[in-house]
Structures are given as C-alpha cells and as structure tokens.
Amino acid sequence: MSVVSRSVAGSVVAGSVRIPGRYRTPIPRTLLVVAVLVVAAVASLVFGSYQMSPEQVFRLIFQGEGTEIERQLVLNQRLPRMLAALVVGAALGLSGAIFQSVSRNALGSPDIIGFTVGSATGALSVVLIGPLAATGVGMGMGAILGGFVTAAVVMLLAGLGGGATMGQKMVLIGIAVSAMLSSVNDYLITRGDLEKAEAAKTWQHGSLNAISWGQMEVQSVILVIAIPLILMLTRRLRTLELGDDLAAGLGLPVRRSVNLLVAAAVLLVAIAISVAGPIGFLALIAPQLARRFWRTPGTAMWHSALMGAAILVLADFVAARALAPFQIPVGLVTGAIGGLYMLWLLNRQRH
Template structure:
C-alpha cells in the first residue's frame, strides 16, 4: 500500500478519491458503449451530444441505467458506511441486517395488493424499511445498545423477511409474481429517466444531509464519551444517520430491487484504498459507485445478448467477500 507517500491521511485520501471517481467515469463510459451491441467510443460521444443514429439508444436507454449504477452505488456505499459506523462493525450494513429485505417486502406488498404506482412502491419500501430498522433496534436494546447484537438480530430478521417476500410472490397474481421474481435479485435493466428521476433527487438530498454529518461521524468514531465531551449532539447525530441510511437503502430498493453486498463491501474497500481512519463517507460513496457500475457492466456482458440482473453479479462476488469477512471477524 505504499504507492503513495505515507504522509498524513489528509493528503492521500483526496488523491485516491479523485482516482476512484475517474475510474468510475471510465467504467461508466465503457458501459455506455456496451449495450446489446457495441458502439464505438466516438459514436457514443457523438450520441451523448445528440448526434448520430445511436443518439436515442445512448441518451434514453443506456444513460439512465448507467447513471442509476453511479447514483445508486453512491447511495448504497453511503448507507453501508452509515450503519457500519453506527454498529462499529464491518458486518453492520443494511443488506446484512435486513433493511434491504424489509424495503423489498414493503415494495412487493404494495405491488401485489395495492396496484403500485412508483410513488406507492417507494412509500411502501420506506415504511417497511423504517419499521424493520425500528424492530431490530428495539430488539437489540437489552441493557444498552450493542452493535454486534443488532447485527445478529438483523440477520435473523433478514431471513424472516426474505421468507415473507417469497410467500407474497407465491400468493400473488402471475404477472406480479413474474415481475417480482425478475426484480428480486436487484436489477437496473430497462430503467428509464422517468423512473430514476425521483430516486436521484432523494439520494442527492440524503447525500447532502450526510455530508453535513461527516465531521460528527469522525468524532463519534472516537467513542461516545469523547464525542459528547467534544461537543457532538450524539442523539441528533444518530437520528439523522439512521433516517438517511434507511432512506438511501429504501430508495434504491424501491427503484431497483434489493441489490446486496455493495453496501457491505464498498465502505471497507474504500477505506483501505484511501488509507483512511475509521469508515469515512466519501470513499464509501465513490467506491459504491465504482462497484455497482462495474457489476452492471459485467451483468450486461457475461450472458449477452440477455442481460443479467446486476444483483446476481453483486451476490456472487459479494458472497465470497462475506465469507472472507466472517472468517476474519470470527478469528478476531
């Protein structure tokens, strides 16, 4: 890890963050070139600028999906960093503790029983994700808060919610069941600008809110006592983190289904790449974007011409990461 001078973390972190952002843009551009067919970079650039016969395909079909990879990746990376900070544990991410599953169950319920406009689905996802977070938190409260207890309870809740979702799909109308199954792995395929506009806006607001909490987050990593006695309003800080973390998870899940493992892996990869102390937000967000865009590009290519849901790729790669992480944590 000594490619960069081992100077103060304050110098290395911004440099690596810029590099990750550039890598994300590069992969995103390749993803724009790569649809069902390959478009040359020149044609793709021209298409982006509204010229050439590929313009419609690139700006209306491929762009929203690639943009969703970037923005949802940011959202998932942020949500992961938020919950890993709150639980002080690299396993404490929303996909592991059942928030994705909770949001997904809510979205399915709305689709199966209430018709389901985009707004209703989002409302259902946010409601059940919040309820899930609340239940896990209350169950883990016995004699004070414990991050590890919350994670173990979250894993159990995750399993139960996944079962509930399967049951809903089995009981639902055929077309709902087919749509639900295709969506249940988490997929960016076929998203258009109308579908991603409001999630992008929500993620933008949540990212701004979290940016405002960044310093308090660093301070809270020193422990409750130091955080409070250096002036952090810990109760307010935690509340804002939970709301933003649940909101980011539910928003992505409502729009794209439960895309797992990005939130788990991105914050840890990001902090190792940047050599940062603790689990900072910006590297997590950027790494999340890079991971999701790359995973979606792989999903477009491996089984061409039929694209895979991106969640299949993140699950396959992330599953290996989770096994490694579990082994490492158990040894500790």
C-alpha cells in the first residue's frame, strides 16, 4: 500500500473520513514568535529620534500621563504605525497561505500571481485620476475593485482549456497579468502631477511612513473583523487539500469553496494594500516559514497570520530606524528578506 493510500486509509474511522490536520501546536514555538512580535512592537513605540522608556510609554497609553510632544509621537505616529504593521502583516500572511493552498503551489502568493498588482492598479487609479483621491476609503474601494477584477480574469483564464493543472496555470497567467498591470501602474504615475507621482511611487514600494489614524482606522477595523472570520474556513481549506475528488466525495462544494477562499484572500490583500501599499514577498514567505517553523502537516492558517504580523512589525522597525533620521519603505526590507529566503531555499534544494 502506498504512503498516500495508507494516509487516506488511516483517516477512515468507523465508516467515516476524518479530516487530517488535528495536531498539537508546539506551544514554545508559538510563544517564541509572540515574544518576537511583542518585543518588536514595544521597540517600535520606545525607540526613535525621541526615545522613551517602556514604563513611560505604558503610562502614556493606559493612564494618559506625558507631555504633549510624547502624546503626539506615541499616540498619533508610532502607535498607529505599529498597529497598521500588525494587522497588515497578519492579513498578507493569511492571504498568502490561502493562495498557496488553493493553487497547490509554493509560488502561488498574491504578489506573484498578480492580485497585489491588480489591487495597486485600482488604488492608483483612485489616487491619480479618480475623484476620491484624498480619502483612504476611496483608495480601499479602488484596491478592492482592482483586486477582484484581476482575480476574476486570472481565475477565468486558468479554468479554460486543458494541459497544466489549474494551480500551475494560475501562477503562469498571474505572472503575465502582473507584468501587464505593472506597466499600467507606471503609466498612471506618469499621468499624475509631480507631487502625487512622487507619493505614489513611494507608496508602490509598500510604506508605513507617516501613517495616521485617519489613513488606516476603517481598514484596520475591517481586517480585525475579517481575519477571525476567514480563519473559520480552515477546515474547508484542509478538506480541499485532500484533492478535488475526495473533497467532493465528502460533500464539499469544491468550486464554490475555491471561489469563496479566493474572494476572502483578495479582500485581505486589497484592504492591506489600501493601508500600506503593495508590500512584496511577505505573502510569499510568511506561509512557508510558518509551515516549516511549526512543522504543520497542511496549510498553516493562523500560524501564517502570526508569522506575517511578526515579520512586518520587525521589518517596519528596521525600516524606520536603520538609516535614521531617514526612513525607507518597509517593502524594501521585506523584499530583502524575501530575496535571502529564496536564496536559502534554492541552496537547500540543491543540496
């Protein structure tokens, strides 16, 4: 009997099929990632051109004690930036896990298959040529519309014809769509005035610099509500990982489930982009690191969200402090991390 057959046979208990994936998460590993996240978050609030002690920050946030300068720095600059990195990182990590599972491809992340670029196209259209250019809600609407249109095109083209599997075609078609939309984005930037074009070019790299409550309040609330709801789809995603035929045999509507999961992931990506811009590589590496770190047998859903949040909070701390007083877009830091990860992965596979 093959390994796959034994695995499926071992899932059959008393005439029923037990969905794999019930395993014990190593608590120390989870605590380690949470500890890194907490340390990076506290460091983001404490360190900077105006340094404060953790005790001062605690009293300022929870008791309201502090000077006007400290209130402005911590409550209106550092705190919204740290919280934005937290929720955006979690959203991108979770969306990457969903896309990689649905496409059954480690390269099936939203920034590879074009959904991130499509959301950026929608947001840039609003910023540079739309009537709602000054509002964060307008950017969010544009990003969501652009993301869903791109997803619909890629999914439609991937479902046509034969040959490669749908997951492989999603990646190939997504790369082509991403290249075309990148050209559209560059063209949109040339259409805007100089001030808007410079801001849009920085935003394209993914940036949390100068973020404020008004720029991320609505989107962050949506993400805080959406992420736990989407995590409830974990069982459905794990059933799909058994294969379309077996999942259908278990009574799961395969096509409807795939469309629901893709829609949920696109929503996460679009809202995250409307807050921080298209942050590259995070959705690609967070699910892979989470799966290897926790050694999960299937897609690591909440693990990927936690890993994405930790990586982005840490990366944003580096982006804000590495070249102080100058601040670089956080997307450049995640791009460097992603490049190092890809080199490590290639070297490991070669050996």
